[in-house]
Amino acid sequence: AYPDWKAGASIPYAALVATFSLIESTTKRLEKVSHTSLFLRQVLRLTPDELLLVIHLMINRIAADYEGIELGIGESLLMKAICESCGRTLATLKEEHKQIGDLGEIAQKSRNTQTTLFPPKPLTVRSVHTGLRDIALVKGDGGQGRKVDGIKKMLSAAKGDEAKFLVRGLEGKLRLGLADRTVIVGLSQAVIVHEAEKAGKKAPSLEQMIAAEAMLKEVYSELPNYEIIIPEIMKVGIMNLKDACKLQPGVPLKPMLAKPTKSIAEITDRFEGKRFTCEYKYDGERVQIHYVAPNSSVEFPTIDQKKGIAKVFSRNSEELSPKYPDILAALDKWVTDGVESFVLDCEAVAWDRVEKRVLPFQQLQTRKRKDVAAEDVKVKVCVYGFDLLFLNGKSTVQDSLADRRKMMYTSFKSVEGEFAFATAIDGQEVEIIQAFLEESCKASCEGLMVKMLDTPDSYYQPSKRSRNWLKLKKDYLDGVGDSLDLVVIGAYHGKGKRTSVYGSFLLACYNPATQNYETICNIGTGFSEEVLIKFHTQLLEFEIEKPKPYYVHATGNMQQPDVWFEPKVVWEVKTADLSLSPKYMAAKGLADVEGKGRGVSLRFPRFIRERDDKKPDDATSAQQVAEMYQNQDVVKNNAKKGVDDNFEY
Numbered sequence: 001a002y003p004d005w006k007a008g009a010s011i012p013y014a015a016l017v018a019t020f021s022l023i024e025s026t027t028k029r030l031e032k033v034s035h036t037s038l039f040l041r042q043v044l045r046l047t048p049d050e051l052l053l054v055i056h057l058m059i060n061r062i063a064a065d066y067e068g069i070e071l072g073i074g075e076s077l078l079m080k081a082i083c084e085s086c087g088r089t090l091a092t093l094k095e096e097h098k099q100i101g102d103l104g105e106i107a108q109k110s111r112n113t114q115t116t117l118f119p120p121k122p123l124t125v126r127s128v129h130t131g132l133r134d135i136a137l138v139k140g141d142g143g144q145g146r147k148v149d150g151i152k153k154m155l156s157a158a159k160g161d162e163a164k165f166l167v168r169g170l171e172g173k174l175r176l177g178l179a180d181r182t183v184i185v186g187l188s189q190a191v192i193v194h195e196a197e198k199a200g201k202k203a204p205s206l207e208q209m210i211a212a213e214a215m216l217k218e219v220y221s222e223l224p225n226y227e228i229i230i231p232e233i234m235k236v237g238i239m240n241l242k243d244a245c246k247l248q249p250g251v252p253l254k255p256m257l258a259k260p261t262k263s264i265a266e267i268t269d270r271f272e273g274k275r276f277t278c279e280y281k282y283d284g285e286r287v288q289i290h291y292v293a294p295n296s297s298v299e300f301p302t303i304d305q306k307k308g309i310a311k312v313f314s315r316n317s318e319e320l321s322p323k324y325p326d327i328l329a330a331l332d333k334w335v336t337d338g339v340e341s342f343v344l345d346c347e348a349v350a351w352d353r354v355e356k357r358v359l360p361f362q363q364l365q366t367r368k369r370k371d372v373a374a375e376d377v378k379v380k381v382c383v384y385g386f387d388l389l390f391l392n393g394k395s396t397v398q399d400s401l402a403d404r405r406k407m408m409y410t411s412f413k414s415v416e417g418e419f420a421f422a423t424a425i426d427g428q429e430v431e432i433i434q435a436f437l438e439e440s441c442k443a444s445c446e447g448l449m450v451k452m453l454d455t456p457d458s459y460y461q462p463s464k465r466s467r468n469w470l471k472l473k474k475d476y477l478d479g480v481g482d483s484l485d486l487v488v489i490g491a492y493h494g495k496g497k498r499t500s501v502y503g504s505f506l507l508a509c510y511n512p513a514t515q516n517y518e519t520i521c522n523i524g525t526g527f528s529e530e531v532l533i534k535f536h537t538q539l540l541e542f543e544i545e546k547p548k549p550y551y552v553h554a555t556g557n558m559q560q561p562d563v564w565f566e567p568k569v570v571w572e573v574k575t576a577d578l579s580l581s582p583k584y585m586a587a588k589g590l591a592d593v594e595g596k597g598r599g600v601s602l603r604f605p606r607f608i609r610e611r612d613d614k615k616p617d618d619a620t621s622a623q624q625v626a627e628m629y630q631n632q633d634v635v636k637n638n639a640k641k642g643v644d645d646n647f648e649y
């Protein structure tokens with residue numbers, strides 16, 4: 001169907017866009033997978049060199065997360081570019097935006113259909129990838145103008161549906177309902193089928209397909225970097241990937257996460273007959289430290305052997321080295337002889353030099369994020385190590401926690417006020433755990449982390465919220481339950497004293513399956529006047545005229561917020577309990593077993609703090625909200641017998 005797409009030729013963007021339209025047109029996950037994999041097979045047959053570019057465009061990222069190159073152009077800038085490229089006025093465009101809501105569709109409708117004397121060359125996957133990258137990389141003076149020019153250039157060459165997906169991509173959300181994991185499945189299927197075809201073998205069996213999928217998922221979780229994985233797939237084949245692509249210092253992996261528990265009894269039930277450990281849950285910022293000594297004896301293909309590597313990454317794989325030069329400067333003192341490379345999972349906590357103790361999280365938040373010189377650091381941190389993921393050239397994620405810890409204890413040494421091992425006990429009795437929990441709180445910690453110690457159940461599971469790690473916070477015991485991290489998507493103007501600021505806000509959770517934000521509560525409690533002024537200034541910049549099409553919120557005669565925002569800001573919020581409500585849409589279809597279409601809402605939500613270490617997509621998920629709702633005693637007791645173990649819902 002694409003005469004220009006010959007073997008070896010650059011892939012027409014139109015071909016990818018046709019697949020996007022197919023993926024968008026179905027809500028069934030399996031159909032999405034099949035459209036994805038069919039297209040990728042075609043890529044493998046005709047233009048395998050561009051497989052990486054195609055994958056980037058499918059997940060709408062142009063580089064690995066930790067490179068910090070992000071799309072997500074603001075609405076006003078995009079509108080400006082659309083106006084200029086189509087010769088429309090901003091007023092008419094805004095009017096239309098009020099009715100349609102989707103800038104992508106508007107861009108497509110407004111395309112200049114006049115034929116020009118020298119029509120621009122058709123877009124290709126390569127040209128779009130380069131275009132997006134260039135736009136994302138623009139910085140500095142006159143940056144806005146250059147971004148607009150770049151967008152205009154691409155839009156002028158867009159045909160058919162291309163403008164729609166270009167604009168959505170620039171906005172940061174393709175809205176195909178294509179989760180990253182779905183792309184992994186589609187890719188694994190395409191590759192395994194293609195490999196069989198190429199070798200003249202019969203089509204792979206279901207078992208082979210499943211094995212390929214498991215392989216790619218595992219490899220990607222240890223080494224989330226398509227720039228390394230894709231070339232290796234081509235070189236060694238998908239079933240040999242595991243040996244070729246292992247965790248490497250320099251490539252941050254998504255951390256393992258914990259499930260919440262509400263009582264010590266729940267913990268002892270879960271781990272009955274198993275050995276487990278309890279550690280303090282420090283209240284700071286999660287950091288992953290990557291290190292390779294200069295001239296290390298093990299060779300790393302992607303690292304400059306002479307220089308080695310020393311980097312700090314955040315919970316969501318952003319590089320934090322500029323924020324923590326003091327950590328990097330001190331690393332040498334913490335390792336024992338013979339340690340040449342490691343990846344350490346830890347919590348950086350604010351430290352009181354005088355009292356020699358841990359400080360609350362708020363102190364850490366006052367630390368500058370960039371351009372800090374080690375000697376100018378005001379808020380000192382102490383790093384608490386709790387896991388070791390890589391040591392001396394080898395990944396350790398598939399060793400038991402007991403073994404990983406032993407390796408950590410022998411490879412590092414504590415240095416007062418700089419580095420320590422997370423305080424831990426391996427006791428099993430309820431009374432001991434209870435006492436340890438209280439101690440942890442006295443030591444300014446949030447509570448405990450409880451972890452499986454032996455067997456494959458204790459392996460490090462990157463990116464997974466696992467029941468092999470449980471968190472127990474002190475407030476859970478009061479029956480309040482875990483806090484939620486929610487995205488601010490709207491606000492109401494204040495009343496009385498608060499008229500110059502927003503007085504309350506509309507919050508949403510994130511549904512990774514649909515890639516939508518679903519409303520969960522209005523919140524107006526827990527804010528000081530000072531904080532409200534700060535949030536007003538911060539959020540003003542993100543105001544948009546209409547809710548994004550991927551905001552799921554109650555309409556009809558529901559009161560709508562006065563203003564809407566781009567999804568940028570994440571807050572931690574506590575609640576008295578969760579209930580079903582027709583006014584909110586969180587976890588709709590997941591929690592309401594009576595099928596009345598109600599969502600989950602928070603009762604008496606209270607603002608706790610900003611979570612600038614989380615991106616909007618890292619907010620509490622719809623699935624977690626459903627679990628939290630269902631785990632409430634009232635709901636549990638009302639549920640029919642036989643569904644009491646809804647832990648792994």
Ligand code: ATP
Pocket residue numbers: 255256257258259279280281282283284285286315347386422449471
């Ligand atoms: P929270 O908001 O409770 O920190 P989260 O979603 O960031 O939750 P969870 O998996 O729920 O992450 O809780 C684990 C977090 O607790 C880790 O991300 C880490 O930052 C912190 N932490 C502190 N001490 C430990 C420890 N000993 N082991 C693991 N994580 C710890």
